[in-house]
Amino acid sequence: MLLAVLSGFLLAAVAPWLVPRLGAHAGRVLALLPVGLFLWFASLLPAVGGGETLLWEYAWVPGLDVQLGFLVDGLSLLFALLISGIGALVTLYAGSYLAGHRDLARFFVWLLAFMASMLGLVLSDGLIALFVFWELTSITSFLLIGFAHEDKTARQAALQGLFVTVGGGLALLAGFVLLALAAGGWSLSAVLDAGDAVREHAHYAVIAWLIFLGAFTKSAQVPFHFWLPNAMAAPTPVSAYLHSATMVKAGVYLLARFQPALGGTDLWVFTLTLVGAATLFTGALLALRSSGMKRMLAYSTVMALGTLTLLAGIGGETAAIAFVAFLLAHSLYKGALFLIAGVIDHETGCREVPEMGGFGRAMPVSFAVAVLAALSAAGVMPLFGFIAKELLFESALGLAAWQPVVLTLTLAGLVGGVAVAAVVGLRPWIGRPVTTPREPHEAPLDLLAGPALLALLGLLFGLLPGLAERGLLAAAAGAVHGQAVTPNLALWHGLNLPLAMSALTLVAGLLVAWRWDGIRKMLVGLGFVERFGAERGYDAGMLGLVRVAAWQTRLLQNGHLRYYILTTLSATALLLVYALVTRHAVIPPWSSSGVRLYEVVIGAVVLMAALVAVTTRSRLGAVASLGAAGFGVALIYVLFSAPDVGITQVLIETLTVLMLVLVLFRLPSFLGLTPGRIKLRDASISLTIGGLMSWLLLDAVAAHHQGSISRYFVENAVPAGHGQNIVNVILVDFRALDTLGEIVVLGLAAIGVYAMIKLRAEDRRRRGKEEPR
């Protein structure tokens, strides 16, 4: 199992080496991996279809008792099959679509890495692993959207997608942490078992909202829908795979996954149904307003994701069945349509639907595939999309609250959906042939295999719904619903309300499609969509962020070292005062008991030397008084039982003075730069902090008792460390690792000094060479 998830990463790692060697066959060979994965997952079907939940666990961090678990039930298996199956077709397709592209190897690296991340996402049992894979899909998606990195729009779209999804990912992480605390465990299994505890937890609303945020951003729900159409800057296979069939479904996967634990509450139903219905409607409206084929498809994907959110919100047996059926149907037909859009682009050079027409004669197979997929998308009998649509209406009718609103939005949205399907399924193919950048011709087999297979599967599952249902959909719906379900998928449910609604949307949708040019112009005229759209909000937010960053950089990073010091010190001082005042309100009493005269003299010498160092106007005087202060401190060490420290201090003080003499006298002498007022300010700040440090020290001394750790060192120096000098035993034995770090720092400082001086010498030598010319 671990191998199954990681194999994508492994293949991605060798892809840069492999792809150039495989040449034109790269796509075909690399597709073998997802094919193999698909077959392996398919081999799990009998067990999972029988209602089993398979669990693999690997010790990840045994010391912290962290497990890496993989869970396979109906829902994750459905996703895994979609990811590996469509992954195989897309890899094959991309090999031909991007044949000869300069960065083909890079593309496959990211595509395979994405596939592995996505598999990890849907199979993870641990919340943390799920989150990690979640973010990995965001990152690979970022890289794939920005594949054409010379193109500014692609870069912006990639960044936008990354910000939105990763921002949501942060919310998701917070939600997971709270969820794990509420459920008492970090695995999905634990969370699903603790549903009641989670729903009644005090933080339930916060958890739900955080997870919603993650799911909504990933699955492009209103108001985060704007990133998905922009993500169409990615190569078409990527759009088909990530931004339609798999990655964007991660959000709804999460909602479906947690529905048994979190779902069923008013908050859950209310939010998800309304957001889902709003997204459905918005997606349909914006799809009709666009003209680019991929953009239309992207908005209709937004619409489909809204539908899935709506179904996850409704809950119950019918909605669960509708969810998995719609998920499967959408992945099949939308994948096919995207790939066909790529075929049109590749073979004719056209991207805008209004500029297309009459391709059907030159590309009959593509035409057939497009019609088949579009029929499924429109929900026409006898395709699988029809069954899914019927179930959707049935679930929406079963909704208790807000039914009229949701139903109206759904109906209106689906009319738009039918219209979009009709436009992309018919418009490019029929009518008078138009002149195109490239002479239209039929695509090669590699490009057609994927969409054809997907479209045919849509037909097959429509005609024989039991085929998909028995093995997989029943188990998947069971996982969404939380208990076993008995679906009864059939084409013909009798003359009932859902059928009437289905017919209504079909007729209305065809009318819209017939009058599409006029309607689109009218919709484009509605400028408010751009003025008040969510994307404007994103832009304003980013602009604001940049402004705040610039403002605070100017404020904090002003280039004056002493203001940095001042800021740091003031903050420290405030915290110190807070701690001292709240914990020990009194200044410990002054005690001069037992002070000996020579000690007072040494202390006074140190202070005097420091004062001279501060006030003197001569550099030599300053360095000399520094030395005096240092030797005074060394004497203090020696007097108070620290011979080692004292010796070290004396030696270092000597070397310091020596070094300062070597360097400082090559610098100019002191300048009287500062006016008296500022000197006074600085002096009072310094004295305040100095006073605080005195207070801190008195406080620390008053509280000091030789702690247990010191006592341990004292008692064990000879028995365990075989040394009588306890300080040395600590340095070279008890805390040797610390000392190792310290000598590394020392060595690095020395090498840094060497490098800086050498650099200068090189500089000068170079300059010296240039001068004669």
Place this chain on the structure above:
Amino acid sequence: MESMMALVVGGLYAAAIYMMLRRSIVKLVIGLVLLGNAANLLIFTSGGLTRGAPPLVPDGAAMPAGAVADPLAQALILTAIVIGFGVLAFAVVLIHRAYEVVGADDMDRMKDTDT
């Protein structure tokens, strides 16, 4: 005795910070040296001051007979002193280089990176 040491430590801190707030880079270096001494003395004193009982175990004994000075604080500052020297050398050379490049002892003229 601790009271007097508190005074010395406070005085050293005040002197160090005052020097670090000046515009002259040479004064900054002097401030750094003073700051190192002040911090070491702070740690040393907070470990407790003990006269005439260095943390040494007499020959043949398993542990010191009476109370000895805190060896941990001493171990801490012993390495701190040596590292402080290394870091100071690095800082001094860095400042020296900066001076050569910018040609100014005034920190206010060093705030542009494009000189």
Place this chain on the structure above:
Amino acid sequence: MRKQSVILRTAAHVLLPLLLLFSAFLLLRGHNAPGGGFIAGLVASAALALYLFSLGIASARHALGVDPRRLIGAGLVIAIGSALPAAFFGDAFFTGRWLTLDWFPSGPLKLGTPLLFDLGVYLVVIGSVMTIVLTLAEAEERPDAPSNEGD
């Protein structure tokens, strides 16, 4: 560097071996009495610095024998190497291993990995300090008088 007095130069000649010997003594006794790698390393460095200031850079480099940067590397290797024997015995990294030799009349001699580690510290300290001092001294000398080295 300017010409130094004869007394200083003679003293440096005599003092260098003595101080180096003393630093080795400090290193070896450091585990049982004041001393140890840091202090011994600093004493040796101070001795070499004295030599440098009285007899010039070239002589100091010659007296040191190796490039001080190599000492840093060697010291770090020895220090890390001293941690490894523990691994062969299945102990945690840096667990001390001791060997007691009963060959001398003065008492048993205890050799252990902590002493090896201290040797590493000693070398790193000498290497670092001498790298700094030598580099600075050379920089001091080069710009104004590139050719009168050691004179």
